[in-house]
Amino acid sequence: MIYASTYSSLADNSDLLIEECDFFDADFTVDQYHRTTGKINRLSHIRSYCAYYQHILLGCITFSRPSGRWSKDIDVVEISRICFTPYKKNTKLRRILYNFPSLFVDKCCNDVSLEVPVDLFVTYTHEKESGKYLEHCGFEKDGFVKHSKNSSGWNTRTGRTKSDLKTKKRFVKYETML
Secondary structure, eight states, X not given: OBOXXXXXXXXXXXXXXXXXXXXXHHHHHHHHHOSSOOOOOTTTEXXXXXXXXXXXXXXXXEEEOOSSOOOXXXXXXXXXXXXXXXXXXSHHHHHHTTTHHHHHHHHHHHHHHHHSOOSEEEEEEETTOOOHHHHTBTOEEEEEEOOOTTOOOSOOSTTOOOOOXXXXXXXXXXXXXX
């Protein structure tokens, strides 16, 4: 269930701007603010968005084709990166933008689904992260991804950076009924 009423006043706030950005702006923002990964994969990249409150950058989200295998019968889009700037250090902004992460993900998913065929959105968080902001915009916990001791992760090709092999929580959101 989408909890739109919990952030409807924020959605109507004229100081909040969520807009599509190009690959290079998203890649720069992710490189600066994402805690665990760096560059975005240009080959699988679909679309990216940045959010601003007045002149302050709040965060970035990128959508891509998933690297994992999914059924060929459904169109899967992965939220490959979500990052937020340290705006929460500002107490006044933190109060105003309390529901911003859920609103941001929800609005961007809705925009992507208008332009790209999507049956299922998927994203991952670290095992110890709650992912509550994802649940508040309609995502459900779908399980855990655990790598074996011998696993090299997603990036097995020569020259690729090492994968983060920590256990992840998978969240999914169905856009259409299958």
